[in-house]
Amino acid sequence: MKYRNLGKTDISVSSIGIGAWQLGGPLVLDGVHDGHPDPGKANVIKLIRDLGELGVNFIDTAEQYSHGESERRVGAAIKADRDKWVVSTKFGHKVGEGNRRHIDTSPQSIMPALEDSLKRLQTDYVDVYNYHTIPDIAHLEESAKILQKAKDKGMIRALGISTTDTAIVRELIKRDMLDVVQYVSSILSPAKEMQGLIETNNLGGVSRGVMAGGCLSGRYFHTKLECKTGDRRSWGDEDYSRFNVFEQLIPEGMTMAQLACRFVLDQKASHTIILGAKNLKDYKSAIDAVHLESLDEKLKAELRTAAHDLGFD
Template sequence: MKYKKLGKTGISISSIGIGAWQLGGPLVLDGVHDGHPDPGRDNVIKMIHELGEHGVNFIDTAEQYSHGESERRIGEAIKSQRDRWVISTKFGHKVGEGNRRHIDTSPQSIMPALEDSLRRLQTDYIDVYHYHTIPDLEHLDESAEILNEAKKKGMIRALGISTSNTAIVKELIKRDMLDVVQYVSSLLAPAYEMQELINSNSLGAICRGVMAGGCLSGRYFHSKLEVKTGDRRSWGDEDYSRFQVFEKLIPEDMTMAQLACRFVLDQKACQTIILGAKNLKDYEIAIESVFKEALSKELKLKLSEVSKELGFLG
């Protein structure tokens, strides 16, 4: 495995990380599927251990995922190896009464949410603590005091936000309450403005959405993806077969999934990619991309041209 420093935090993380949304089991939120079929608690713990043996040390979750079950499984998996893992979790989105989404980023919500996550994760500190949604801007200065105090106490090592909104990132930078950004980036939509903001402020960068909802995995180039109505886990009615135009650009020693990973790994504003895989094999394929050569400028240009032809920003 290869490792990079997460911005200015001093935290060293593996180039491939575990995305744990899919590891907690099913959840219906606001009447919409917001979880995944349950891979089984024991299988999840086993896979986390196996990925640890591959050198993966970064894992990302959230209090909302499967109503806390994702955090609980991670806590159980790494409790005897806490010092070798970097844990990222998020607050602000909760499962409320009647399985309705409850959004609360008010100052008074922060410490209870943090303490609940610490308990579920069976740890006394979180490496990266993210806003999971747009913060309460009216009381942001008060929130900054609370989060930085938790940081001083060692409950949090780094502060972050999961967003593609550059304006919000700028607001957090102004208040010295941002160390890391988790954002969506793929060869379809590299998020160049966010990349520039991250690089110019020496922030840590965690990339998600690399497979663009499965469009770039290659798995559905020639087979139909079956999704339930209202399932937020995919790109809905997207015709996945149209992305098979990328096949002609895949280097001989790569799969489509590895090409998608390598494109993002080549970005300066990327220290790790978090994947939503549910099995070891898919992670192993992604890990192989870490050791592939960087893509040539010519190939990146061709990939961007295809992305534009498909209606995306290349």
């Protein structure tokens, strides 16, 4: 495994991290299910611990995921080796009454949310505490004081946000409220402006969406993805088979999923990639990609051209 610091922080993270959304079990939110079957608590705990043995040390979750069950399982898995793990969780976007979406980033919501997450995670601190949605700018000054106080108490090591919105990232930078950005980056969406902000301001960069909802996994180039109506994993009526144009660009000895990972790993603003895999085999494949050579510029250009021809910028 290879490790990099999250920007200006002293937090060292593995190049491949664990995305724990799908590990908490199914979630229905606003009448829409997320499509993930329950892998089972025991299997999740074993998977996380096995990945720890392989050198993975970064895991990302949220209070919303499976209505808190994701955090509970993460906590159970790492409690014996808490100091070996970098834990990232999110607040401001949770499951409310009747399984309805409840968004609250108000200053008064911060400490109760943090304390609840710490209880579920069975720890007294989180390494990265992220806004899970765009906060109200009018309340940022008050929120900054609360978050800084939590930092000073050792409850939070770094502040972050999960977003694709560069405008809010700029606002948080202005107020010195940002250490880490979790953002979407893939062959289809290289996120150049966000990368520029991360590099210029020496922020930590956590990349998600590397497989573009499965479009770049290679798994559905010739097999239809079966999703129920409203499945959050689905890109609607997307024809996944059209992404098989990337097949001809896969270097010898590499899979499509590894190519997708390597493309993002080569970005300076990507310090770790969080995957949504549910089994050890897929994670091992991604870990192998960490040790593959960087892609040459010709291949990167061909990948960008193919993405452009598919309608992505």
